[in-house]
Amino acid sequence: AQSVTQPDIHITVSEGASLELRCNYSYGATPYLFWYVQSPGQGLQLLLKYFSGDTLVQGIKGFEAEFKRSQSSFNLRKPSVHWSDAAEYFCAVAGNQFYFGTGTSLTVIP
Amino acid sequence: DGGITQSPKYLFRKEGQNVTLSCEQNLNHDAMYWYRQDPGQGLRLIYYSQIVNDFQKGDIAEGYSVSREKKESFPLTVTSAQKNPTAFYLCASSIGVLRNTGELFFGEGSRLTVL
Numbered sequence: 726a727q728s729v730t731q732p733d734i735h736i737t738v739s740e741g742a743s744l745e746l747r748c749n750y751s752y753g754a755t756p757y758l759f760w761y762v763q764s765p766g767q768g769l770q771l772l773l774k775y776f777s778g779d780t781l782v783q784g785i786k787g788f789e790a791e792f793k794r795s796q797s798s799f800n801l802r803k804p805s806v807h808w809s810d811a812a813e814y815f816c817a818v819a820g821n822q823f824y825f826g827t828g829t830s831l832t833v834i835p
Numbered sequence: 836d837g838g839i840t841q842s843p844k845y846l847f848r849k850e851g852q853n854v855t856l857s858c859e860q861n862l863n864h865d866a867m868y869w870y871r872q873d874p875g876q877g878l879r880l881i882y883y884s885q886i887v888n889d890f891q892k893g894d895i896a897e898g899y900s901v902s903r904e905k906k907e908s909f910p911l912t913v914t915s916a917q918k919n920p921t922a923f924y925l926c927a928s929s930i931g932v933l934r935n936t937g938e939l940f941f942g943e944g945s946r947l948t949v950l
Contacts, residue, residue, distance in 0.1 A: 734875070757937050768839075768925055768941035769878075776937060815877065819937055822893070823868075827877040 731826035748816030839942035858926035867909035
């Protein structure tokens, strides 16, 4: 069965520090993987996606993610976090429908 | 600008009442979706439609109904049969079948509160 696991419910980082949000997926075929971001009371915005090819993908707002098939992971990274990055982050895999993780809430300390 | 418009943004309902949430898109997308979001549970699929006049149940369809009479519109009715309807509802669309095109585009959501 397809599924996505985001092990960290909540993460707090200081502004300027690096960030890594974890995502593990379960999918039988080659996965299409996504990271979305959601500000409070808003819809979801696509940060980046992986379909095939280079396993390191670049997204908007300075985010990147690396696909590791051997670890079934698609972790999101940012070298230097800004206060405006505080939001909820969702990892997803696309099969016959989208399967979302439960999200990671990011707090940024000034 | 193209996008997805959901209305109303906030809605209050008394128990026993049906309510309809509107979702309109001008992206010319074939597929449309309704998700429910509850704290700590991520997004759960209620219904989806890949073409006009056709739709399928998602994982939590009980107590909900939809219609797809026009390509641009995919309204969701939360019926009195839905036991716990207070939630944040998100409408989304995609160009076509997800595995071929990949990306979901989201509206800004509607928050329903049952009093």
